[in-house]
Amino acid sequence: MADQTTNPIAFVAEGTIPPSPPPANQTGVVKWLRENLFSGVTNTILTVLSILLIYVLLKNTLPWILNGVWNADSLAQCREILDGKTGACFAVLTERWHQLIYGFKYPAEAYWRPNLAFVLMLVALAPVLFFDLPRKLLVFTALYPFIAFWLIWGGSILVPIVALLGFVAAGVVFQKLGRNSFAAGFFGAIVVALIVWNIGGALIPEGANEGAMLTAVPSRDLGGFMLNMMLGLTCVSLSVPLGIALALGRQSSMPLIKWVCVIFIEFIRGVPLITLLFVASVMLAYFFPPDSTVDLFLRVVIMITMFSAAYIAEVIRGGLAALPRGQYEAADSLGLDYPQAMRLIILPQALKISIPGIVNVAVGLFKDTTLVSVISMFDLVGMIRGPILASTEWNGVYWELLGFAALLFFVVCYGISQYSQWLERRLATDHR
Amino acid sequence: MSTMTDPPKADFRLSMLINDTRYRSLTFQVIAAIVIALCIWYLGNNLIQNLRAAGLNISYTFLGDPAGYDINQRLIEYDSQSSHGRAAVVGILNTLLVAFLACITATVFGVIAGVLRLSNNWLVSKLMAVYVEIFRNIPVLIWIIIIFTIMTAVLPGPRAFRGDNPTSSMLFDLFAFTNRGVYIPRPEFTNGLFGATVLNWLLVVVVLIGSWFGSREIEKRATLKQEQTGERPKTLVVKLAVWLVPFALLMVLMGLTWDVPALKGFNFSGGIKVGGPLIALWFALSIYTGAFIAENVRAGIQAISKGQTEAAAALGLRQGRIMNLVILPQALRVIIPPLISQYLNITKNSSLAIAVGYADITATLGGITLNQTGRAIECVLLLMLFYLTASLMISMVMNIYNASVKLKER
Numbered sequence: 101m102a103d104q105t106t107n108p109i110a111f112v113a114e115g116t117i118p119p120s121p122p123p124a125n126q127t128g129v130v131k132w133l134r135e136n137l138f139s140g141v142t143n144t145i146l147t148v149l150s151i152l153l154i155y156v157l158l159k160n161t162l163p164w165i166l167n168g169v170w171n172a173d174s175l176a177q178c179r180e181i182l183d184g185k186t187g188a189c190f191a192v193l194t195e196r197w198h199q200l201i202y203g204f205k206y207p208a209e210a211y212w213r214p215n216l217a218f219v220l221m222l223v224a225l226a227p228v229l230f231f232d233l234p235r236k237l238l239v240f241t242a243l244y245p246f247i248a249f250w251l252i253w254g255g256s257i258l259v260p261i262v263a264l265l266g267f268v269a270a271g272v273v274f275q276k277l278g279r280n281s282f283a284a285g286f287f288g289a290i291v292v293a294l295i296v297w298n299i300g301g302a303l304i305p306e307g308a309n310e311g312a313m314l315t316a317v318p319s320r321d322l323g324g325f326m327l328n329m330m331l332g333l334t335c336v337s338l339s340v341p342l343g344i345a346l347a348l349g350r351q352s353s354m355p356l357i358k359w360v361c362v363i364f365i366e367f368i369r370g371v372p373l374i375t376l377l378f379v380a381s382v383m384l385a386y387f388f389p390p391d392s393t394v395d396l397f398l399r400v401v402i403m404i405t406m407f408s409a410a411y412i413a414e415v416i417r418g419g420l421a422a423l424p425r426g427q428y429e430a431a432d433s434l435g436l437d438y439p440q441a442m443r444l445i446i447l448p449q450a451l452k453i454s455i456p457g458i459v460n461v462a463v464g465l466f467k468d469t470t471l472v473s474v475i476s477m478f479d480l481v482g483m484i485r486g487p488i489l490a491s492t493e494w495n496g497v498y499w500e501l502l503g504f505a506a507l508l509f510f511v512v513c514y515g516i517s518q519y520s521q522w523l524e525r526r527l528a529t530d531h532r
Numbered sequence: 533m534s535t536m537t538d539p540p541k542a543d544f545r546l547s548m549l550i551n552d553t554r555y556r557s558l559t560f561q562v563i564a565a566i567v568i569a570l571c572i573w574y575l576g577n578n579l580i581q582n583l584r585a586a587g588l589n590i591s592y593t594f595l596g597d598p599a600g601y602d603i604n605q606r607l608i609e610y611d612s613q614s615s616h617g618r619a620a621v622v623g624i625l626n627t628l629l630v631a632f633l634a635c636i637t638a639t640v641f642g643v644i645a646g647v648l649r650l651s652n653n654w655l656v657s658k659l660m661a662v663y664v665e666i667f668r669n670i671p672v673l674i675w676i677i678i679i680f681t682i683m684t685a686v687l688p689g690p691r692a693f694r695g696d697n698p699t700s701s702m703l704f705d706l707f708a709f710t711n712r713g714v715y716i717p718r719p720e721f722t723n724g725l726f727g728a729t730v731l732n733w734l735l736v737v738v739v740l741i742g743s744w745f746g747s748r749e750i751e752k753r754a755t756l757k758q759e760q761t762g763e764r765p766k767t768l769v770v771k772l773a774v775w776l777v778p779f780a781l782l783m784v785l786m787g788l789t790w791d792v793p794a795l796k797g798f799n800f801s802g803g804i805k806v807g808g809p810l811i812a813l814w815f816a817l818s819i820y821t822g823a824f825i826a827e828n829v830r831a832g833i834q835a836i837s838k839g840q841t842e843a844a845a846a847l848g849l850r851q852g853r854i855m856n857l858v859i860l861p862q863a864l865r866v867i868i869p870p871l872i873s874q875y876l877n878i879t880k881n882s883s884l885a886i887a888v889g890y891a892d893i894t895a896t897l898g899g900i901t902l903n904q905t906g907r908a909i910e911c912v913l914l915l916m917l918f919y920l921t922a923s924l925m926i927s928m929v930m931n932i933y934n935a936s937v938k939l940k941e942r
Contacts, residue, residue, distance in 0.1 A: 136654035143653050150655045356561040360568065370923035371916045372880035378898055378915070382908035386582045387575045467671035474886055481673060498681045506670045506678070513669035 164188050168500075174493035192497045193504055196488050200504070203323015203478050204487050210254065210315065214326050217251040220244060221333070229519065245337075252330070255316035262300030266293040282439035319397035323478035325508060331479075332466035335404040339465075340458065342405065343412030344451075348442065350417055361413075368410035373468050376403040381475040400472055408465045415457035419450035452527055459520035463513045470509075480505050594905045595620070601900050603891040605807045616901045623896035624918060630813050630892065631879040637818035638878060639871070642825025649830050660826065667823035672881055675820050680812035680888040687711045693795050708793050708800050713807045715793035715800045722787035732786060739778050746774040809890035813882065821878050825871060832867035833859065865937050872930040876923055883919070893918055 124130055137147045167187025171194065172178040178189035193200070202211060224244035227237035246260035270289035278285025322330065349361035368376070380403040381396065388394050423446060431441035473482030484501045488494055494501075549559045583589060595617035602612050607625045610618055649660035667675070689711050708715040721732050750767050758764040793803030836859050844858040885892040886899055893915060902911040 136652065139652060143651075146648075146651070146653050146656050150653075150659050153659070354557045354561050354564075356564055360564070366924075367920065370920040372883040372894075372919055374883040374886065374894055375898065375912060375915050375919060378902075378908075378912050382902070383912050386579050386909065388582075389578055390581045390585055463669070467669075470671040470673045471884070473673070474884075481671075481677070485677065496685070498685055502674060502678050502681065506674050509671055509674065510666065510669045514665060517669070 164499075170194055175495065175497055176493075188500050189497050190500055192488070192494050192500055196494070199324060199483055199488060200480060200501075201324045202326050203321065203483060205321035205323065206317060206326075207315065207321075210317065213251045213254065213314065217248045218329070220247060220251075250314065252322070252326075253317055253319065254312065254314035256304060256312045258300075258304045262297060262304065265300060266296040269293060269296045282437070319395050322397065324483050325480040327472070327477065327479040328466070328469045331401065331404060331469040331472065332462075334401055335408055335469075336462045336465055338401070338405045339407075339409035339412055342409035343416055343458075344447070346409060346413035347416035347420060350413065351420055365410045365413050368407055369414070373404070373407055373471055374474060376407050377471060377475050379403055396475075396477065400475075400477070404465070404469070407468075408461055411461045411464075412458055415454045415461060416450060418457065419452075419454035420446065422453050423449055455527065456520050456524050459516060459523075463516050466513060466516075467509060480508065588906075590909060591907075592910055594901075594907050594910070597905075599901065600904065603896065605810055605891055616897075616905065619901060620893060620897040620914070623891055623893035626810075626890065627879070627882055627885075627892040627894075627918075630810060630817070630885065630890065631875075631882045633814050634817035634821065634878045634882065635875045637814070638821040638825055638874065641818055641822030642874075643829055645822060645826035646829025646833070649826060650833060664823045664826050667820050668827075672816060672820045673884055673887060675816040676812055676884055676888055679816045680808065683713075683808035683812050684711050693800075706790075706792055708795075708803075710800065711808065712799065713805045714811060715803045715805055717790040717792045718804045720789050720791050722789055736779075736782065739782050743775045743778060747771045750774065807890070809885065809888040812888050813885050813890050817878050817881055821874050821881075824877075825874050828867055828870040828874070829863075832863040835866045836862050868937070869930060869934060872926060872933070876926045879922055879926065880919060 121127070125134060138144045163186050165188055167182065167185050168190040169178045169181050169187060170190050172181060172189065172191035173195065175189060175192075178191055182189075198208065198211065202214060206214070221244065223237075224241040227233045227235065227241055243264070246264045249263075250257055250260045270293035273292045274285040274289040276285070277288045346361050346365060349357050350365065352358045352361070377400065380399040384399045384403070385394065427445060427449065428441070431445040436444065470479060470481045472479050473485065476482070478486055484505060488501060489496075489498070549555050596615050598613050599616045599619040600612050601619070603610055603619065603622055605626060606622045607629060608618075608622060610622050645660045645663055649657050649664065651657050651660075687709050693708065693710070706717050721729070726732055726735070750770055754765050754767045791803055793800045793805075840858055840862065841854055844854040849857065882892055883894040883898075886895040889895065897911050898915045902908055905911075
């Protein structure tokens with residue numbers, strides 16, 4: 101005890117010690133690296149291997165891309181400019197740009213028409229893709245197919261106008277008759293449309309395409325990436341309604357309708373798209389009236405539409421099956437008939453569930469439009485493999501061209517799938 | 533229900549065909565039947581008229597005529613004097629060959645990529661995400677053409693292997709990668725037990741199947757012992773022996789030698805030649821479909837709730853056994869159905885062989901035979917029949933599997 105008085109306490113803390121920073125390997129970059137890249141032996145090996153892989157990839161491609169030549173007339177000239185260095189010859193893209201995009205037969209003075217159609221397409225798609233935009237824009241979307249047809253194919257403006265009139269008349273009839281009975285309105289609309297088209301078709305003079313404001317372009321002159329876009333957009337938009345009809349038909353309680361739909365869907369899903377394209381190119385012509393000529397573009401559109409409609413039908417069937425039984429029963433108990441129940445209760449919900457699936461089918465379909473190059477249509481891949489690689493100037497420029505095609509498809513498809521994911525989050529009504 | 537009474541039959545009026553739910557579906561079906569019959573009649577009539585105008589008929593006798601074209605890649609005997617029918621069979625076998633090979637490698641790629649994408653390693657999971665996105669979003673046709681171009685334009689010709697200072701050399705002196713195809717050593721039996729090579733190979737397969745049953749028996753006994761005594765005997769060495777010893781004995785007995793490809797004159801001879809188109813198609817289908825399978829595998833593993841892993845860990849299982857005993861058996865239930873539809877897609881996408889000149893059924897029957905004979909309708913119908921049969925068989929397998937792994941609920 102005496103010690104205490106003689107030896108005062110050596111140290112008394114008078115305030116709190118300031119917190120010392122955590123060890124260097126527990127914070128910031130170092131911690132992140134340790135946890136995510138070097139947390140164990142296997143992980144470290146994997147990291148090193150990945151870095152090695154990235155290094156090898158970049159070492160081989162970066163100089164090739166950075167040294168790229170953008171201005172030259174032929175591969176030989178490209179090699180001259182490069183002078184033995186490794187480098188890409190992107191000049192082929194600039195020199196053959198028009199061929200890659202529009203095909204090699206589309207008239208050069210008319211390139212503005214597909215360009216305009218493309219810009220208008222973005223405007224027409226906007227209200228479909230983004231719900232926040234004013235609904236009135238949908239009127240333009242409805243008009244767009246006719247405008248685009250006129251712009252791209254040119255010829256007499258009467259053709260798209262008659263087609264439009266047919267649809268307008270059908271719409272009016274459906275409004276009038278469909279109020280009482282859906283079936284009457286539906287079939288009445290079809291009959292009226294057919295009548296309008298027949299009368300209109302008879303009224304269009306024989307030589308209407310000559311001297312028209314826009315020169316007529318036959319569809320065999322379409323090509324390049326434009327053809328891929330046109331096929332993709334046309335077939336997807338046509339196959340969604342057909343797919344809905346098939347899905348509803350497959351759910352139907354009438355055995356005949358059900359089995360027709362089942363057989364159609366299973367048949368189409370069981371065969372590869374190539375065989376259907378063969379049907380379009382060599383077989384379908386036999387099934388049209390003997391003196392009619394249906395051009396290849398239309399035949400291909402018919403077959404691809406059937407193809408994607410079968411897949412979309414399966415997606416929508418999934419959506420219909422996912423709805424609880426109570427929704428159907430609730431619609432019945434409200435006294436709605438079948439068309440009303442479908443239009444007001446079932447389909448809005450089922451389609452919402454199916455949107456991601458439909459977008460997947462659309463992406464797949466857009467990629468599959470490259471297959472038309474097999475039946476000698478000159479889409480982007482067809483142009484690259486045919487006229488461009490076969491030409492004497494650019495014989496052997498594989499990577500630049502194929503890389504360009506791959507990049508173009510990647511940008512579009514990746515964009516669509518990102519949109520689909522955004523939409524899925526947007527439409528999610530459950531609170532997780 | 534008891535309040536509803538059926539109106540008496542005597543009151544039947546024509547309007548009831550539309551307005552009465554008892555008759556309406558019948559009415560609609562009759563109308564539909566008439567419309568369908570009219571459509572078929574219209575199309576059939578057009579077909580008959582067109583065929584008559586072109587002087588054609590529908591007949592399958594052309595299948596017996598000599599084909600007159602050669603097929604490089606073939607699994608059975610075939611020459612240009614063989615019939616169109618035999619060419620189609622060669623094509624079918626080639627389709628099945630490339631589909632089979634691609635299914636195996638696509639599964640391997642897909643499982644590796646799918647598991648690695650869930651890895652804790654940030655770099656690896658991002659790399660795998662890039663792989664999946666790049667390959668899913670670019671058409672498979674472009675991949676096939678790119679890999680075919682690598683095969684033909686980048687790989688050296690046989691000439692590069694010649695001379696004292698060759699610019700290219702064979703891998704391990706066993707494999708030759710040339711622009712005419714890849715040459716790999718071919719196993720041969722110098723004193724096989726049977727005259728025919730096929731029977732010798734069959735014997736090898738039988739022995740391997742026997743080993744499989746043997747190792748399964750060992751596993752079963754080990755499990756039994758574990759249940760009785762609580763200790764699991766070490767089975768690895770015994771199992772390896774069961775696999776290797778009979779196989780090695782058989783190989784020595786039959787005198788296995790390797791026919792290594794060698795440069796003779798202007799080309800390689802000996803060994804097995806795997807053509808460039810086959811490799812392009814095989815590899816492209818594998819990496820393309822692998823990206824889709826990776827997504828299926830990832831979704832399957834993520835579908836198993838975290839509680840399962842934690843429960844298994846609470847029971848004291850180690851990481852590897854958690855995966856094998858708890859996660860995978862449940863994840864497989866989710867993974868297998870989409871996996872089988874991917875196999876279906878591979879089979880259908882293998883028809884793109886025509887783009888690189890691989891002689892599958894589409895290229896032989898739907899390509900050269902169709903062009904030579906002009907029998908468009910017959911060829912396309914046969915082609916569709918083949919693919920339809922293949923897909924129906926694959927979906928049948930899928931349904932059987934689905935029924936067998938379905939959760940057995942009370």
